[in-house]
Amino acid sequence: MRCRLLRGDLVNRVVHLDAPQWRGPDLQELVSKVALGEQDAFGQLYDAVAGRVLGLVRRVLRDPAQSEEVAQEVLLEVWRTASRYQPERGEVMSWVLTIAHRRAVDRVRSAQAASDREQRVASQAYAPAFDEVAEQVEGRLEREQVRRCLKTLTELQNESVTLAYYRGFSYREVADMLNVPLGTIKTRMRDGLIRLRDCLGVGS
Amino acid sequence: MTIAADLHTFTGAYALHALDAAQSEAFERHLLQCEACAVEVEEFRTTMARLGSAEAVVVPPEMKARTLAATSTIRQLAPLTSDSDRDGGSRSKSARRWPRFALAASIAATAALGGIAIEQHQAARQATIRADQLHSEQARLSALLTAPDTRTATGRTGAGVGTIVWSQSRGEVGFLAQGLPALASGKTYQLWFNDAGTMRPAGLLPSSSGSLVLTGQIHSAVGVGLTVEPAGGSQHPSGQPVLLLPLR
Numbered sequence: 001m002r003c004r005l006l007r008g009d010l011v012n013r014v015v016h017l018d019a020p021q022w023r024g025p026d027l028q029e030l031v032s033k034v035a036l037g038e039q040d041a042f043g044q045l046y047d048a049v050a051g052r053v054l055g056l057v058r059r060v061l062r063d064p065a066q067s068e069e070v071a072q073e074v075l076l077e078v079w080r081t082a083s084r085y086q087p088e089r090g091e092v093m094s095w096v097l098t099i100a101h102r103r104a105v106d107r108v109r110s111a112q113a114a115s116d117r118e119q120r121v122a123s124q125a126y127a128p129a130f131d132e133v134a135e136q137v138e139g140r141l142e143r144e145q146v147r148r149c150l151k152t153l154t155e156l157q158n159e160s161v162t163l164a165y166y167r168g169f170s171y172r173e174v175a176d177m178l179n180v181p182l183g184t185i186k187t188r189m190r191d192g193l194i195r196l197r198d199c200l201g202v203g204s
Numbered sequence: 205m206t207i208a209a210d211l212h213t214f215t216g217a218y219a220l221h222a223l224d225a226a227q228s229e230a231f232e233r234h235l236l237q238c239e240a241c242a243v244e245v246e247e248f249r250t251t252m253a254r255l256g257s258a259e260a261v262v263v264p265p266e267m268k269a270r271t272l273a274a275t276s277t278i279r280q281l282a283p284l285t286s287d288s289d290r291d292g293g294s295r296s297k298s299a300r301r302w303p304r305f306a307l308a309a310s311i312a313a314t315a316a317l318g319g320i321a322i323e324q325h326q327a328a329r330q331a332t333i334r335a336d337q338l339h340s341e342q343a344r345l346s347a348l349l350t351a352p353d354t355r356t357a358t359g360r361t362g363a364g365v366g367t368i369v370w371s372q373s374r375g376e377v378g379f380l381a382q383g384l385p386a387l388a389s390g391k392t393y394q395l396w397f398n399d400a401g402t403m404r405p406a407g408l409l410p411s412s413s414g415s416l417v418l419t420g421q422i423h424s425a426v427g428v429g430l431t432v433e434p435a436g437g438s439q440h441p442s443g444q445p446v447l448l449l450p451l452r
């Protein structure tokens with residue numbers, strides 16, 4: 001009960017939506033050290049990103065054991081490709097979580113046979129867009145902001161973005177599921193992300 | 205994909221990894237020539253990173269040691285000198301085989317989310333076929349998930365979710381845990397059949413996530429309980445159950 005009250009309270013208090021400040025070590029500097037093979041730097045980078053990587057992967061894959069495996073692959077890819085990180089193309093966190101999302105989606109797609117896929121489509125109808133299975137510690141405020149911003153999307157924008165982002169469906173599958181033309185889904189994904197971007201205060 | 209005038213509107217689907225490989229590659233060629241799209245994709249990735257950050261969880265401590273240890277087996281890429289393998293490396297490498305346990309787990313996750321789609325018999329049968337590849341515990345659980353009279357109940361403890369899946373006709377219960385509170389060292393989760401107030405030991409779950417088929421048959425049990433016990437388990441619960449789920 002107390003928890004619920006706190007949640008409501010947070011929703012009401014969160015009015016401005018600046019990006020959260022990362023207060024830890026300079027991630028960009030860490031990545032350049034990781035690129036030189038420095039284990040210590042990798043350990044620190046791990047501490048900064050692992051919770052988000054695992055959380056995102058788990059959100060997409062849902063299976064805890066596999067999620068750990070994929071999250072570890074993601075972190076090792078960060079280790080392997082640190083020299084390829086391009087600061088001018090985005091923040092470290094964004095680079096790492098892009099890798100995490102792509103790997104989670106790849107796993108969902110490559111690993112599941114067609115019938116399994118159908119099962120996933122069929123079960124979609126039962127799953128709320130925002131479950132509360134993984135109540136996390138770090139991201140509660142962030143989560144409230146995201147939740148709030150997702151609510152500013154039209155229904156079709158919301159469904160298009162969340163089915164792709166949180167469930168790993170391709171835009172073709174989303175179009176099939178929602179029975180909406182491909183071109184419409186494509187633009188709704190873009191429009192939805194634009195609205196989220198603006199609501200979350202990303203960019204200039 | 206037709207390379208049409210509206211190519212610029214693929215930024216969203218591309219950033220969301222919602223294009224197939226061929227479409228994605230085609231769009232990447234466009235990105236090299238279109239600054240506006242490149243900027244938009246970057247902003248979308250930053251936006252998505254905010255969504256991803258909101259999912260942050262506490263990482264099992266042993267994962268760090270495992271990951272750091274694994275770095276010694278992985279050769280790092282040299283700094284990029286040409287565009288040749290800029291993005292190719294990672295996408296295809298994850299294709300190695302992995303156990304087919306995902307289905308059972310994803311059904312359980314669906315159950316945990318408040319609804320269960322067990323009635324997809326076709327998919328369920330496929331799951332049973334795939335279960336051949338699993339070792340027996342997973343196969344039993346999979347079979348249980350696909351029994352005609354399968355039922356489920358879900359409860360929470362802290363941030364964790366526990367789901368029981370049972371079939372009266374088989375007399376068996378499966379338990380699936382997701383993110384239960386971390387155990388202190390020397391402790392284990394233990395499951396119990398609740399025989400109208402008397403707790404009957406039904407197996408150990410030594411981690412905060414995972415699944416098992418309970419030891420023993422349902423008989424006349426009215427519920428399933430979960431307690432924290434010393435490693436190795438107990439004959440009787442040593443404390444109040446952290447989770448108590450009804451078998452009805």
Ligand SMILES: [Zn+2]
Binds near residue numbers: 211212238240241242
């Ligand atoms: Zn363009």
